[in-house]
Amino acid sequence: xHFKKLLTVSVAALTVANPALAENVLxxxxxxxxxxxxxxxxxxxxxxxxxxxxxxxxxxxDAELNLQPELAESWEAGADGWTFNLRKGVKFHDGADFTAxxxxxxxxxxxxxxxxxxxxxxxxxxxxVIDDHTVKLMTDGPNPIxxxxxxxxxxxxxxxxxxxxxxxxxxxKAKEETYAVRNSNGTGPFALVSRxxxxxxxxARNADWWGEGMFPGNIDKIEYRPITxxxxxVAALLSGEVDFVLDPxxxxxxRIESSDGLxxxxxxxxxxxxxxMDQGIDQLxxxxxxxxxxxxxxxxxxxxxxxxxxxxxxVVMEGxxxxxxxxxxxxxxxxxPENDPSYGFDPTKxxxxxxxxxxxxxFSIQLDCPNNRYNNDEKICQAAVAMLAKIGVKVNLDxxxxxxxxxxxxxxxxxxxxxxxxxxxxxxxxxxxxxxxxEGSWNATGYxxxxxxxxxxxxxxxxxxxxxxxxxxxxxxxxxxxxxxVPIHHQVLAWGIxxxxxxxxxxxxxxxxxxxxxx
Amino acid sequence: MLFFILKRLSQSILVMAIVSAVSFSxxxxxxxxxxxxxxxxxxxxxxxxxxxxxxxxxxxxxxxTRFLGNMLQGDFGLSYRIKRPVDELIxxxxxxxxxxxxxxxxxxxxxxxTMGVYTGIRxxxxxxxxxxxxxxxxxxxxxxxxxxxxxxxxxxxxxxLPSSGRSGTVDLGWWKTSLLTVDGWRAIILPAITLxxxxxxxxxxxxxxxxxxxxxxDFIKFARARGLSERAINFRHALRNTLVPVITIIGxxxxxxxxxxxxxxxxxxxxxxxxxxIQAVDFVDVPIMAAYLxxxxxxxxxxxxVVDILYFVVDPRIRLGD
Numbered sequence: 001x002h003f004k005k006l007l008t009v010s011v012a013a014l015t016v017a018n019p020a021l022a023e024n025v026l027x028x029x030x031x032x033x034x035x036x037x038x039x040x041x042x043x044x045x046x047x048x049x050x051x052x053x054x055x056x057x058x059x060x061x062d063a064e065l066n067l068q069p070e071l072a073e074s075w076e077a078g079a080d081g082w083t084f085n086l087r088k089g090v091k092f093h094d095g096a097d098f099t100a101x102x103x104x105x106x107x108x109x110x111x112x113x114x115x116x117x118x119x120x121x122x123x124x125x126x127x128x129v130i131d132d133h134t135v136k137l138m139t140d141g142p143n144p145i146x147x148x149x150x151x152x153x154x155x156x157x158x159x160x161x162x163x164x165x166x167x168x169x170x171x172x173k174a175k176e177e178t179y180a181v182r183n184s185n186g187t188g189p190f191a192l193v194s195r196x197x198x199x200x201x202x203x204a205r206n207a208d209w210w211g212e213g214m215f216p217g218n219i220d221k222i223e224y225r226p227i228t229x230x231x232x233x234v235a236a237l238l239s240g241e242v243d244f245v246l247d248p249x250x251x252x253x254x255r256i257e258s259s260d261g262l263x264x265x266x267x268x269x270x271x272x273x274x275x276x277m278d279q280g281i282d283q284l285x286x287x288x289x290x291x292x293x294x295x296x297x298x299x300x301x302x303x304x305x306x307x308x309x310x311x312x313x314x315v316v317m318e319g320x321x322x323x324x325x326x327x328x329x330x331x332x333x334x335x336x337p338e339n340d341p342s343y344g345f346d347p348t349k350x351x352x353x354x355x356x357x358x359x360x361x362x363f364s365i366q367l368d369c370p371n372n373r374y375n376n377d378e379k380i381c382q383a384a385v386a387m388l389a390k391i392g393v394k395v396n397l398d399x400x401x402x403x404x405x406x407x408x409x410x411x412x413x414x415x416x417x418x419x420x421x422x423x424x425x426x427x428x429x430x431x432x433x434x435x436x437x438x439e440g441s442w443n444a445t446g447y448x449x450x451x452x453x454x455x456x457x458x459x460x461x462x463x464x465x466x467x468x469x470x471x472x473x474x475x476x477x478x479x480x481x482x483x484x485x486v487p488i489h490h491q492v493l494a495w496g497i498x499x500x501x502x503x504x505x506x507x508x509x510x511x512x513x514x515x516x517x518x519x
Numbered sequence: 520m521l522f523f524i525l526k527r528l529s530q531s532i533l534v535m536a537i538v539s540a541v542s543f544s545x546x547x548x549x550x551x552x553x554x555x556x557x558x559x560x561x562x563x564x565x566x567x568x569x570x571x572x573x574x575x576x577x578x579x580x581x582x583x584t585r586f587l588g589n590m591l592q593g594d595f596g597l598s599y600r601i602k603r604p605v606d607e608l609i610x611x612x613x614x615x616x617x618x619x620x621x622x623x624x625x626x627x628x629x630x631x632x633t634m635g636v637y638t639g640i641r642x643x644x645x646x647x648x649x650x651x652x653x654x655x656x657x658x659x660x661x662x663x664x665x666x667x668x669x670x671x672x673x674x675x676x677x678x679x680l681p682s683s684g685r686s687g688t689v690d691l692g693w694w695k696t697s698l699l700t701v702d703g704w705r706a707i708i709l710p711a712i713t714l715x716x717x718x719x720x721x722x723x724x725x726x727x728x729x730x731x732x733x734x735x736x737d738f739i740k741f742a743r744a745r746g747l748s749e750r751a752i753n754f755r756h757a758l759r760n761t762l763v764p765v766i767t768i769i770g771x772x773x774x775x776x777x778x779x780x781x782x783x784x785x786x787x788x789x790x791x792x793x794x795x796x797i798q799a800v801d802f803v804d805v806p807i808m809a810a811y812l813x814x815x816x817x818x819x820x821x822x823x824x825v826v827d828i829l830y831f832v833v834d835p836r837i838r839l840g841d
Contacts, residue, residue, distance in 0.1 A: 043557065232788060402550075
């Protein structure tokens with residue numbers, strides 16, 4: 001009798017224990033932890049990555065960066081907005097239904113004064129509810145690329161936000177943290193189990209997820225451990241404590257590849273690295289030259305020809321870059337095989353061009369460069385200094401942390417600077433409006449070509465796709481000839497992954513666990 | 520006595536004020552936090568508005584007075600980066616740092632004194648010479664190299680210990696400890712050794728030098744003449760007399776351990792105040808940087824105060840000279 005009872009208990013225990021044994025736990029790491037669990041508060045890489053596993057947007061991208069339905073099943077463009085048919089039967093992690101009013105609320109919240117997503121969300125002027133599962137996102141005139149702009153605007157439950165007093169994202173003036181900073185309630189494939197900032201965040205599979213069975217992923221539990229120090233991060237992978245490192249340093253790639261049971265995946269990233277030259281100001285601030293040499297297109301061409309992009313790829317980047325002649329990478333609408341090749345390397349011609357422009361002995365200038373932002377940023381600048389010296393330009397390098405570097409660009413206080421640019425919308429408009437438009441907030445070059453400015457405005461509302469693409473190509477051809485920038489390369493992403501898990505790498509550097517398969 | 524303490528206290532407050540003023544003025548050179556706080560697509564107007572909201576365009580003196588005023592009311596502000604109250608963040612992470620410092624201080628003391636005594640007595644044995652040569656490594660190699668080396672040996676190659684992080688924590692309600700579980704101890708060994716190495720070497724060399732000196736004194740010779748055992752001479756008479764300067768050094772260095780745990784914590788991803796400080800510097804999270812520096816200054820001041828008072832109690836000559 002006792003024995004029988006014991007047996008039943010043990011069998012019960014076994015059946016409970018068994019699924020736990022077979023659980024697929026993915027342990028991974030990258031440099032930084034999410035700053036907050038509030039999906040509208042911080043527009044920042046690790047935060048978007050973490051929240052993207054818990055929250056969902058109407059439209060998302062797969063690992064090849066193609067648009068895919070997420071909380072909307074289909075969408076259709078109109079003259080004054082887009083109609084989205086919402087997925088039915090979707091539930092938030094707390095059990096509440098996802099309906100049209102949550103969409104209205106989420107856009108209001110993302111458009112709030114304190115939201116860090118208002119630049120993307122402002123494209124939606126209002127949301128009209130057609131029925132419980134159909135909404136129309138109203139736009140200010142036609143907007144051909146609205147779905148592209150929505151992929152990181154996450155949907156949040158109205159009832160939950162109201163009940164917890166988080167109707168608005170936290171603003172900077174607040175004295176206390178809000179509930180949403182450490183709690184979450186999304187519709188996504190994973191739900192937050194526990195979180196210790198900078199230590200460990202555990203997410204568990206959401207069994208009620210709408211996409212259950214529709215994706216190859218078989219991860220039951222995700223353990224995320226941020227590791228700030230790059231060498232320690234790699235050590236955690238080598239010692240088998242994690243299965244996946246999102247951002248191993250480039251110099252450790254070979255080491256990881258040569259280790260048993262580990263591999264490296266690489267892909268061209270949606271981020272280009274380039275130098276900007278201030279051709280707008282009348283007298284350069286840091287140069288011994290009279291006036292502004294950069295106003296002369298010959299000088300800008302000389303700079304482009306003097307820098308050996310292939311050597312930078314080979315020596316500085318250990319092969320992990322794609323030299324280019326554009327400031328936006330393949331994958332973004334507007335990058336074409338005609339415009340992408342680099343300007344080449346010809347120091348003799350560069351020197352001749354400088355002489356023609358009236359600077360046979362060159363001139364001096366300061367190069368402003370970040371030292372903690374891009375792959376090998378400071379080393380690239382050092383290489384450029386040496387290359388420009390060969391055509392007689394004496395460059396003083398000022399490599400400083402990004403927190404000091406970027407304000408120089410925003411305040412337009414730099415003559416010659418390094419910048420990298422990623423394009424979340426995968427559309428050239430994002431590049432034109434910030435980097436090439438005369439009024440662009442990140443355009444410190446003073447470049448302002450009336451035709452390019454005109455096209456920047458025109459493509460906002462042009463819904464004829466062929467016509468729009470032709471306009472984009474035209475603008476890039478102007479830019480290619482005007483040379484406001486010195487394009488260097490497109491960055492390459494490398495992920496370190498253990499052989500027991502298959503994770504498709506994506507050019508936007510986002511980990512998509514719904515496609516991750518453990519063997 | 521009371522007068523002495525009050526005098527010391529008022530001096531301490533002055534020191535605190537100076538430290539906080541100097542560190543605060545340094546923040547102007549760290550960079551612009553706004554850029555880290557908003558996405559790259561924020562407009563110029565939005566950036567200006569946030570600067571104004573945060574009062575970043577006010578003169579440094581105004582910012583400092585505001586900071587002091589808030590601090591005296593116990594309000595350290597909200598972290599720019601994590602958007603949570605700074606004092607709460609610091610107290611949440613303090614246990615991790617204090618436990619790390621505690622364990623490494625124990626290691627430094629035990630190993631340092633034992634080896635110091637040994638090398639002081641058997642100063643010609645090859646073991647003593649080996650210990651002294653190796654101890655040079657402890658003072659000359661930077662902490663992060665020692666840390667990375669330990670990780671590669673014990674975590675990557677031998678796989679005996681975890682490479683980083685703090686695990687096996689038990690929440691006691693008011694204190695999260697990792698010293699109650701095997702996992703916790705496994706995780707703390709490498710960072711504690713890394714952090715202790717410098718202090719360990721210092722103590723070792725100090726104890727050795729003192730031992731050598733004391734062993735030459737008359738009272739040791741006299742003790743030998745009395746026919747006391749070697750053991751009694753070494754430990755009851757010699758070691759005791761070496762400990763006075765050692766205790767002074769240790770007192771001051773505990774503060775140093777907390778301050779220098781910054782690097783060790785970064786290498787081992789140890790979730791303490793040091794790691795938080797480094798991340799704050801990277802982000803230009805002024806509220807955290809300011810509060811942390813004030814906190815470390817306070818710690819040094821307090822420890823010095825205690826040491827001074829101890830002197831006062833221990834050494835009558837100070838009392839007379841006062």
